[in-house]
Amino acid sequence: MPETRRVQASMKIGFIFNAQSHQIFHSLPVASVLARDYPEAEVTLLARSPAQQDYLQELASFYEAPNLRFQIAAPPFPYGRLGPEVTAPKTLTLIWNLRAFSRFDALVVPERTSLYLRKMGLRKTKFIHTTHGAGDDEREWDTRIRDFDLVLLPGAKRRDRLLAKGLLRPGHYAIGGYSKFDLVRRMGLARPPIFRNGRKTVLYNPHHNQAHSSWFRIGREVLEYFAHSDRFNLIFAPHIRMRDDGAIQEKELQPYRNRAHVLLDLGSPRSVDMSYSLAADIYLGDWSSQLYEFLLRPRPAIFLNPHGFDWRNREEFLWWTLGKVVADISGLDQALNTLEHWRGEYEAAQQAAFTYSFAQFGQGAPRRAAEVIMTFLREGRVEDDCA
Numbered sequence: 001m002p003e004t005r006r007v008q009a010s011m012k013i014g015f016i017f018n019a020q021s022h023q024i025f026h027s028l029p030v031a032s033v034l035a036r037d038y039p040e041a042e043v044t045l046l047a048r049s050p051a052q053q054d055y056l057q058e059l060a061s062f063y064e065a066p067n068l069r070f071q072i073a074a075p076p077f078p079y080g081r082l083g084p085e086v087t088a089p090k091t092l093t094l095i096w097n098l099r100a101f102s103r104f105d106a107l108v109v110p111e112r113t114s115l116y117l118r119k120m121g122l123r124k125t126k127f128i129h130t131t132h133g134a135g136d137d138e139r140e141w142d143t144r145i146r147d148f149d150l151v152l153l154p155g156a157k158r159r160d161r162l163l164a165k166g167l168l169r170p171g172h173y174a175i176g177g178y179s180k181f182d183l184v185r186r187m188g189l190a191r192p193p194i195f196r197n198g199r200k201t202v203l204y205n206p207h208h209n210q211a212h213s214s215w216f217r218i219g220r221e222v223l224e225y226f227a228h229s230d231r232f233n234l235i236f237a238p239h240i241r242m243r244d245d246g247a248i249q250e251k252e253l254q255p256y257r258n259r260a261h262v263l264l265d266l267g268s269p270r271s272v273d274m275s276y277s278l279a280a281d282i283y284l285g286d287w288s289s290q291l292y293e294f295l296l297r298p299r300p301a302i303f304l305n306p307h308g309f310d311w312r313n314r315e316e317f318l319w320w321t322l323g324k325v326v327a328d329i330s331g332l333d334q335a336l337n338t339l340e341h342w343r344g345e346y347e348a349a350q351q352a353a354f355t356y357s358f359a360q361f362g363q364g365a366p367r368r369a370a371e372v373i374m375t376f377l378r379e380g381r382v383e384d385d386c387a
Contacts, residue, residue, distance in 0.1 A: 010040045014104040018090050020240045022272040023110040025180035026132040029366035032063035044069040062186040073097050112144045134357040135289030138316040150376045152176035155359040171381030174372045177365025178358045184274045194279050201233040203280035207287035208241040214286040214304035221329050233261045235276045240267040298350040300342040302335045322350050
């Protein structure tokens with residue numbers, strides 16, 4: 001840890017949170033360590049709403065960073081038919097804050113929409129991308145990644161793939177590890193049990209991407225299957241964007257509420273802080289990078305393929321090699337009935353995929369990422385020293 005000393009802040013670094021709360025975990029830990037360990041850095045967290053600012057402050061309390069600053073970036077006027085409680089569109093927030101954001105030497109973001117600020121005139125500001133998640137979705141090979149001044153990567157897998165596609169520039173990327181794990185460990189890996197009935201618990205975590213998501217084809221059949229099961233508990237926690245995009249309505253879930261062995265969560269803090277990934281015995285999904293978070297501790301995984309993808313030997317389907325792949329409810333039932341063999345079939349592959357996806361640092365991912373950011377801002381380049 002750098003020696004703490006009284007130094008006049010010479011670098012203003014803003015962390016923009018202009019999306020759903022699941023992205024917070026990938027950059028807030030880095031911001032906290034920067035504010036704590038580097039007195040020359042003035043670090044501000046820029047929230048999209050008052051409620052999000054409260055959540056940022058709650059999570060930041062797990063780090064001793066009293067110098068961390070908070071600011072609400074939301075436009076102070078109604079911007080939709082539903083009233084001011086609705087979160088502003090990303091681009092509107094960026095346009096409204098153009099002048100305010102221009103005072104920062106660097107802006108750190110877990111998403112890529114914020115690069116629009118550069119087109120609006122922020123030429124001198126450095127844009128730093130923490131990314132979020134560590135899945136195999138081909139959409140992660142977004143050509144906008146090349147436009148960032150610095151890209152922080154969770155592990156060798158993402159680096160190798162982006163290099164192969166020509167999307168990383170020498171001196172402008174480094175492996176920083178997976179900061180979410182650091183924050184989750186501080187919050188406590190041992191969480192109170194969700195069910196106390198002795199059944200195995202299945203986490204059903206469909207993705208919002210309609211091209212790959214199981215929800216739009218057989219999702220309701222999955223809920224029906226578990227609603228009538230006398231063997232399994234179900235946690236239904238779809239990607240948080242499905243609620244915000246209107247893909248799932250609360251009213252359509254009403255038949256499954258008030259069942260002691262079914263928990264439905266469309267976007268509470270527990271749906272993004274790994275509470276369910278830590279609690280479940282079995283992962284059931286399709287296209288979400290939460291699968292790799294679930295593999296923090298190897299366990300059985302089942303992937304739903306109602307689209308009939310020819311998935312074998314394809315890079316973007318690497319995660320589907322880590323468990324059973326089934327096409328329908330009949331296949332799901334069969335997979336659940338043969339789980340006793342999962343360890344011999346998949347445990348070694350799960351461990352290898354986890355190691356390839358997430359770099360491990362003795363100093364912790366947030367400290368590694370903070371060090372990389374400060375080195376880049378001081379020297380204009382950084383070396384990726386992770387083989």
